[in-house]
Amino acid sequence: MIELSHVSKTYSEGNRAVKDVSLTIGDGEFVFIVGRSGSGKSTLLKLLLKELEPTKGQIIVNDMDLGKMPRRYVPKYRRKLGVVFQDFWLLKDLTVFENVAFAQRVIGVPNRVIKESVPEMLRMVGLSAKYKTRPDKLSGGEQQRVAIARALINRPEVLLADEPTGNLDSFNTHEIMGLLEEINERGTTVIVVTHSHEMVQQMKKRVITMDRGVVVKDEGGSR
Numbered sequence: 687m688i689e690l691s692h693v694s695k696t697y698s699e700g701n702r703a704v705k706d707v708s709l710t711i712g713d714g715e716f717v718f719i720v721g722r723s724g725s726g727k728s729t730l731l732k733l734l735l736k737e738l739e740p741t742k743g744q745i746i747v748n749d750m751d752l753g754k755m756p757r758r759y760v761p762k763y764r765r766k767l768g769v770v771f772q773d774f775w776l777l778k779d780l781t782v783f784e785n786v787a788f789a790q791r792v793i794g795v796p797n798r799v800i801k802e803s804v805p806e807m808l809r810m811v812g813l814s815a816k817y818k819t820r821p822d823k824l825s826g827g828e829q830q831r832v833a834i835a836r837a838l839i840n841r842p843e844v845l846l847a848d849e850p851t852g853n854l855d856s857f858n859t860h861e862i863m864g865l866l867e868e869i870n871e872r873g874t875t876v877i878v879v880t881h882s883h884e885m886v887q888q889m890k891k892r893v894i895t896m897d898r899g900v901v902v903k904d905e906g907g908s909r
């Protein structure tokens with residue numbers, strides 16, 4: 687469960703990016719966060735990742751109070767979350783297999799486990815045939831699927847995605863959204879920041895709308 691109570695974030699320049707936001711996102715929910723450019727969506731994701739500290743308010747993720755979390759625990763906390771961004775951050779000199787395996791190697795997962803878990807994850811995202819390929823030989827949609835596989839390989843309870851389909855055409859957008867839905871059906875909480883009205887309308891999920899740092903609408907979903 688993710689709980690924000692009275693969270694505000696003011697940047698040092700005095701920019702109030704998030705203003706008194708209170709929200710609860712339950713385990714296994716699928717939530718879109720929408721709103722105009724500059725409305726505070728990315729700031730909200732960064733607060734959840736503990737990349738930024740709130741100026742006011744409290745954030746609790748799966749019973750952990752982020753404000754009380756010791757600094758040395760933060761990398762471990764972040765590894766509990768799956769993160770997907772628009773510009774993928776794939777390692778260009780590594781194959782598809784190694785890009786996904788990397789997320790496990792850094793936390794010391796043994797090779798014999800990686801040899802099973804990575805092919806399974808690549809099957810799930812439909813990329814088994816491309817396991818030896820390097821990212822620059824893949825289409826945008828395929829690269830995005832590698833990024834999703836990498837985000838999910840350590841079985842995070844929460845997946846945070848910032849414009850995951852921003853660079854994709856509508857066919858690939860559908861594919862990626864179908865994949866996120868499948869991941870959600872397997873129990874992962876999915877939070878997607880997007881500008882795509884088409885996607886939001888089709889998916890019929892909970893939609894949180896932000897405007898100038900405030901939640902102005904929160905509707906849909908099964909709550």
Ligand SMILES: Nc1ncnc2c1ncn2[C@@H]1O[C@H](COP(=O)(O)OP(=O)(O)OP(=O)(O)O)[C@@H](O)[C@H]1O
Binds near residue numbers: 698702724726
């Ligand atoms: N590092 C920063 N320092 C100062 N102000 C910032 C910083 N990052 C964002 N802002 C400001 O905070 C506000 C919210 O920005 P944020 O990136 O959260 O919006 P957003 O809704 O994600 O926008 P977009 O859809 O364009 O990505 C904006 O006014 C922005 O200019």
